[in-house]
Amino acid sequence: MSRQSQFNLSNMLSSVELCAGAGGQALGLEGAGFSHECVAEIDADACRTLRHNRPEWNVWEGDIRQFDVSAYKGVDLVAGGLPCPPFSVAGKQLGELDERNLFPAALDIIDEIRPGAVMIENVRGFLSPAFEDYRAHLKAELRKLGYHTQWKLLNASDYGVPQLRPRVIIVAIKDAFKDDFAWPGASPGKAATVGETLHDQMAARGWLGADLWRERANTIAPTIVGGSKKHGGPDLGPTRAKAAWAALGVNGKTIANEAPDPDFVGMPRLTVPMVARIQGFPDEWEFTGKKTAAYRQVGNAFPPPVAQAVATKLATALQSAKLVYPVRTVA
Numbered sequence: 001m002s003r004q005s006q007f008n009l010s011n012m013l014s015s016v017e018l019c020a021g022a023g024g025q026a027l028g029l030e031g032a033g034f035s036h037e038c039v040a041e042i043d044a045d046a047c048r049t050l051r052h053n054r055p056e057w058n059v060w061e062g063d064i065r066q067f068d069v070s071a072y073k074g075v076d077l078v079a080g081g082l083p084c085p086p087f088s089v090a091g092k093q094l095g096e097l098d099e100r101n102l103f104p105a106a107l108d109i110i111d112e113i114r115p116g117a118v119m120i121e122n123v124r125g126f127l128s129p130a131f132e133d134y135r136a137h138l139k140a141e142l143r144k145l146g147y148h149t150q151w152k153l154l155n156a157s158d159y160g161v162p163q164l165r166p167r168v169i170i171v172a173i174k175d176a177f178k179d180d181f182a183w184p185g186a187s188p189g190k191a192a193t194v195g196e197t198l199h200d201q202m203a204a205r206g207w208l209g210a211d212l213w214r215e216r217a218n219t220i221a222p223t224i225v226g227g228s229k230k231h232g233g234p235d236l237g238p239t240r241a242k243a244a245w246a247a248l249g250v251n252g253k254t255i256a257n258e259a260p261d262p263d264f265v266g267m268p269r270l271t272v273p274m275v276a277r278i279q280g281f282p283d284e285w286e287f288t289g290k291k292t293a294a295y296r297q298v299g300n301a302f303p304p305p306v307a308q309a310v311a312t313k314l315a316t317a318l319q320s321a322k323l324v325y326p327v328r329t330v331a
Helices: 024-031 044-053 103-113 129-144 175-180 194-202 210-216 239-247 272-278 291-299 304-320
Strands: 013-018 034-041 059-061 077-080 117-123 147-155 166-174
Touching: 013 024, 013 103, 013 304, 024 034, 024 077, 024 304, 034 044, 044 059, 044 291, 077 103, 077 304, 103 129, 117 304, 129 147, 147 175, 166 175, 166 304, 175 304, 194 210, 194 272, 272 291
Parallel strands: 013 034, 013 077, 034 059, 077 117
Antiparallel strands: 117 166, 147 166
């Protein structure tokens, strides 16, 4: 018997993720109750991280423009963290003209899979007036496929992540249940400060100045900057960002291999695990590769708590609508 359409009434929702990176959004989706049919990523180091932490996941390594998604028609959600340089204020802002723009590939995949919903993360530069026409184009293309599209700028600190990190989340939902989705509200209480978040890690090797440092690092972090393979090594961003880190008592010029020694004097550097915690990753999530590669994986990630907050609302919408759209079945 060939594949055929039928209603998916299972409790576990299914997803395919594009440009998954080191798993920030994937972890958020997992926490919201989605089961990953496949996570696609081009970076070899990030793929190794995904396989190391979740050996049961189906990790597809390659350019999503060559990604055959025929086996995933009808999954509940297509998600992705599409490359941000085309829309970043730090770049040339070429948008649709940038060779790294993968929105056309994502639209082709959405067209073939026809999921119940779509969730895409990008930088706040996507909302720049310069891209007004392109946003209208995306909305029109998704409209043709039967989706109602909206986007919103969310700050990670509103969801318990100890950094501001504003990000645009694009949500497209099948018209049949578009009214069942609502954006998540902010988490109660304030996000922890950098000092509160990292004190135990800073003190892990007996640093005598850890308590005093915690008092100085008394606010949330500047946005973590991941960087690209073409430029520089692991540092905490441009001059302005480094100055903001210095105000918190952190040396942002490089990343350390380990926590400070007991008699360390001066401003400590962050380690990759420290940056990962600031990004909202659980401590048990390990990043593979050398320090520079590991740091870039962390810095370019979508904070899992933010992804989970949005995905939880999408899951509610999908389930409340009884998932009235086709998914694949196998003979």
